[in-house]
Amino acid sequence: MSDLLERLRGRGWRVTSQRRVVAEVLDGDHVHLTADEVHARAAHLLPEISRATVYNTLGEMVSLGEVMEVSTDGRAKRYDPNAHHPHQHLVCSNCGTIRDVHPTGSPLADLPQDQRFGFTVSAAEVTYRGLCPSCA
Amino acid sequence: MSDLLERLRGRGWRVTSQRRVVAEVLDGDHVHLTADEVHARAAHLLPEISRATVYNTLGEMVSLGEVMEVSTDGRAKRYDPNAHHPHQHLVCSNCGTIRDVHPTGSPLADLPQDQRFGFTVSAAEVTYRGLCPSCA
DNA sequence: TTCTTGACCTGGACTCCGTCCATCGTAGGA
DNA sequence: TCCTACGATGGACGGAGTCCAGGTCAAGAA
Numbered sequence: 001m002s003d004l005l006e007r008l009r010g011r012g013w014r015v016t017s018q019r020r021v022v023a024e025v026l027d028g029d030h031v032h033l034t035a036d037e038v039h040a041r042a043a044h045l046l047p048e049i050s051r052a053t054v055y056n057t058l059g060e061m062v063s064l065g066e067v068m069e070v071s072t073d074g075r076a077k078r079y080d081p082n083a084h085h086p087h088q089h090l091v092c093s094n095c096g097t098i099r100d101v102h103p104t105g106s107p108l109a110d111l112p113q114d115q116r117f118g119f120t121v122s123a124a125e126v127t128y129r130g131l132c133p134s135c136a
Numbered sequence: 137m138s139d140l141l142e143r144l145r146g147r148g149w150r151v152t153s154q155r156r157v158v159a160e161v162l163d164g165d166h167v168h169l170t171a172d173e174v175h176a177r178a179a180h181l182l183p184e185i186s187r188a189t190v191y192n193t194l195g196e197m198v199s200l201g202e203v204m205e206v207s208t209d210g211r212a213k214r215y216d217p218n219a220h221h222p223h224q225h226l227v228c229s230n231c232g233t234i235r236d237v238h239p240t241g242s243p244l245a246d247l248p249q250d251q252r253f254g255f256t257v258s259a260a261e262v263t264y265r266g267l268c269p270s271c272a
Numbered sequence: 273t274t275c276t277t278g279a280c281c282t283g284g285a286c287t288c289c290g291t292c293c294a295t296c297g298t299a300g301g302a
Numbered sequence: 303t304c305c306t307a308c309g310a311t312g313g314a315c316g317g318a319g320t321c322c323a324g325g326t327c328a329a330g331a332a
Contacts, residue, residue, distance in 0.1 A: 069210075071207065071209065071210045073207065074205075074207045074213045077210050090247075090251075090252070090253065090255055090257065092255065093258075099253055099255075101247060101251045101252075101253075102251060103243070103246040103247045103248070103251065104246050104248060105241065105243075105246040107239065107241075107243060107246075107262050107264075108264075110239040110240050110241040110243075111226075111237060111239045111240075111264055112239070112240060115226075115237045115238060115239065116226070116237075116266075117226065117235055117237075117268075117269075118268070118269035118272075119226055119228065119235075119264075119266040119267060119268050119269070119272075120266045120267050120272050121226065121264050121265070121266035122229075122265060122266045122267075123264070123265045123266070124262055124263070124264050124265070125262070125263045125265070126243050126260055126261070126262050127260070127261045127263075128243075128244075128247055128255075128257050128259070128260050129257070129258060129259045129260070129261070130252075130255040130256045130257035130258045130259070131255060131256050131258075132253075132254070132255050133253075133254035133255070136254075136255075136256050
């Protein structure tokens with residue numbers, strides 16, 4: 001399983017059963033889970049895992065660039081294991097499901113110099129909103 | 137002050153001192169305030185105003201399309217009174233300040249049909265991230 | 273102007289998401 | 303095998319937002 005764990009081990013991570021399980025959950029399915037959903041699925045494999053551990057592990061994966069944090073609404077953040085392939089998100093305004101999408105063009109290039117107000121702009125996130133087939 | 141109040145009155149809103157004050161706060165400054173910041177400024181004008189009322193009023197203004205909700209990080213939502221002029225946001229990754237920007241091009245057009253997965257896509261929000269002049 | 277009434281406001285309890293911390297356990301090098 | 307620093311635990315805590323029962327008041331009617 002999981003080059004993810006290999007990469008983490010390579011970065012000096014201690015490989016514990018908890019971290020293995022979290023990596024496995026993220027690896028398993030390419031949906032965008034909330035921390036609590038990750039915890040629930042992880043607890044299915046390792047009943048004693050705590051919420052704090054899941055939060056810590058997710059946070060560490062994010063700061064290592066292995067996982068991407070997505071917060072499309074004001075509610076719980078979601079975690080996207082597809083961090084190595086740049087992409088944007090398409091969100092259903094009704095049920096909240098998220099799909100990775102690959103638009104053409106580069107939004108960064110669309111921000112002219114006189115619209116940058118002295119900022120050093122490093123990234124552009126695009127969130128498309130609409131209704132998914134089952135909610136429409 | 138405020139065509140905003142006039143428009144709201146036109147939609148059948150009862151104009152109360154609380155709503156007047158919230159409208160005034162949003163009108164006054166074109167920064168992007170959190171609900172608590174709105175509450176603090178409103179309380180300066182009308183000390184007894186409650187948090188719940190501020191939340192209700194902001195929520196109503198949003199659902200009438202008079203104010204726009206912006207949640208750029210996982211933290212508190214911010215409220216943008218500039219809802220009638222389409223624009224995107226430029227956010228400082230360090231201090232969190234937000235500027236309205238007007239990129240060229242239309243991100244919606246950049247999402248080809250085969251990337252829509254049956255969704256009826258209605259909007260695209262772009263968030264540019266970087267460091268503002270004082271944080272750089 | 274006064275009356276009436278339903279929309280509105282209040283404040284406090286509550287939920288949800290996330291963080292912190294003291295303590296205990298254990299992965300992995302010696 | 304032993305040691306120890308890194309990691310896990312779970313319970314308390316904090317911020318943001320929602321809910322609700324009861325009191326208040328804007329604005330139309332008379």
